[in-house]
Amino acid sequence: MKIFPIKKSIASLIIISILSCSSVKTATVSGKVLAIQKGKDGYTATIENSKGRIYYGTISIPNLKNLQLFKQAETGDTITVKGELWKMGKEKQITVREILELKHKNITEAKITGTVQSVEKGKDDYTAKIKTTEGTIYFAVISIPNLGSAEKYREFKIGEKVTLFGEIWKMGNDNRITVKKNLD
Structure with a gap:
């Protein structure tokens, strides 16, 4: 029986797909973030x-x-991720399924007090723009996972005075705080 060229191509693709899938494995990678490509x-x-x-x-x-669990890493941060490890040429790639840990390079924990200027709802959290008594603007990221439980979560209203505790960091020129506790 003759096999036509198209059938040979399809058979070859199936075999290559099976072989390439077998080389994918789950792994955990930890290290320093050298670069970010958005x-x-x-x-x-x-x-x-x-x-x-390099991964x-x-x-x-x-x-x-x-x-x-989506978190934005920055150059210089340390990160631990888990996912499928594979190669593209000589480059080691990982399709991340979980961010296990992210430590920002310039993170300090602090308490801020200020007035809510605006609230922007996200899919699973919200960001409140807070103006401190000193006039500094912070974008406060407020979510249940960062607070530790649903009981600690509440939505702020514009004009409300709040005191928050969390990790202070920068994204571009913006001051950010990942809220760990609402101290009101």
């Missing part, structure tokens, strides 16, 4: 582990197991 639904982080190996971690909202 994408449509997330970003790619270039991660260097303690042995000097390219695709971190996107659709790929994560839990959308609430």
Whole structure:
């Protein structure tokens, strides 16, 4: 029986697909973020582990197991991710399913007191623009996972005076606080 060229091509594609899928494995990668390449639904982080190996971690909202776990890394941060490890040429890639830990390079914990200027709702959280008594503007990210439980979560209203405790960091020129406690 003769096999036509199209059938040979399809058979070859199926065999290649099966072989390439078998080389994908789940792994955990930890290291320093050397670079960030922004994408449509997330970003790619270039991660260097303690042995000097480079991994390219695709971190996107659709790929994560839990959308609430999406976190934006910055150059210089340390990160631990879990997902499918694979190669593209000689480059080691990881499709991130979970961000296990993210430590920002310049994070300090602090308490701020101010007045809510605006509230922008997200899918699983919200960001409140807070103007402190000193006149500094902070964008406060408020979510159940960061607070630790649903009982601690509440939505602020514009004009409300609040005292918050959390991790202070920068995104571009904006001051941010990832709220860990509402002290009111």
